[in-house]
Amino acid sequence: MGATEAITLDGVSLGRLQPGEAAAGLALSDAAGWNQTADDWRLFLAMADVFAARAPDGPVVATAALLPYASAAWISLVLVHADWRRRGLATALMRHCLDVADQRSLTCWLDATPAGATVYEQLGFRPAGELVRLRRKAAGLSKPDTPRGCGAGDVAALVAADAAAFGFSRAAVLTEMAGRAGSQLYRKGEAIALVRDGRKARQLGPILAPDEARATALVDDILAGEAGELVIDLAADRGVLRAHLIARGFVEERPFLRMLRGAHHVAGIGEEFMAGAGPEYG
Template identity: 50%
Template sequence: MAATDAPPILKLGVDDALAGLVLSTEAHWNQTADDWRVFLREGVVFGIRDGARLVATAALLPYSGNNAWISMVLVSGPHRRRGLATRLVDACLETARQNGLTSWLDATPDGAAVYGPLGFTPTLQLRRLKLVKPARAEAPPSSSATLDALRMRDRRATGFDRTALLSAFAQRYGSRIVAANGAIALVRDG
């Protein structure tokens, strides 16, 4: 396929949240429709369609200190290995460059193969855990932990002010902030 035959990169809007959710669900990621709305509202999300179907995405979410996080880099299975992820990450990088932002990202093992050639280097390792089946059902721990305490701890750990993102997550039905033994967490769907 010649470059002129490549499907165009589009800027997505909040109405594309459910189409994005289809991609993250296919990839077995934990995002919710509300997560997609946050990225679409607070950041810049690029996408590629095959006809009417959204088949690839990448998001750039600005943070404090002229930093931005690239995320939601997803390509539907039948459309992988065609350079779509690289094109979308390039669009994020160009947008970051135009706005004077330093780009950061998390990488799955598959994603690292895309990002390494673009100049990204590892800085730390992130481990996400999921409790599939608790040993016994019990009420969530009560806590006087606050969003401000979480925000301050998160900023110390990441170096970024992610107040808008953490606030959006914390304000959802069923979300709670818990603290115990010096640790603090935001527990939420997704």
């Protein structure tokens, strides 16, 4: 089956999500209570292969995307509307993504919810790490929002630190995210992090630092400047940072299993990787 070929499955047609269809994607992620914004969907439609399933009467009922990075790809936005689950739609759309990956010889990574992991295991993915999502409700500070913005030098530093920690460059994606109106870069010594708007909460990540002590010091600066609701997808084995976040009012919400399909020729999570950029980006 060609990756761009439209097929039908029980009356549902499978093909590509079109460039102008960010709103249809957003409706699906909103229905699942996810944090993606219209900007996230537009980024995927501009930079990724996004596949969609459409009900016989037209609406998009499922999606899956393959976001290519320098030497690997991230699979994400695997979402099936609650009324359409357990009919093979996630599996069928994943196969479209894997066809593209195989044609380009890309190793695939993803951050799986527990439900998603059961689908991916059957497609040859294996565990490669764990993350945990922590959330802090709005802190209720009276402090006005700090002006947002990311200088070009800071963005270059983020891209370089991220590539060193992650194992492959995510320059285009991080530069786009840092350029959004609500984005803010924080630096303290060699530690660096991005905070950006989400649909429900601001996303704190990636966080990159030589060690947890320096990441913790940076996080304290960030918390002083961020009064609203925050989520962070922390590498699960960062015990010092995890305990610190909990002491500062964060609550553990759900695990993500980082999974890999293909040759393990990239590092995935280096020592400096403290928190991800969001499950759809890694």
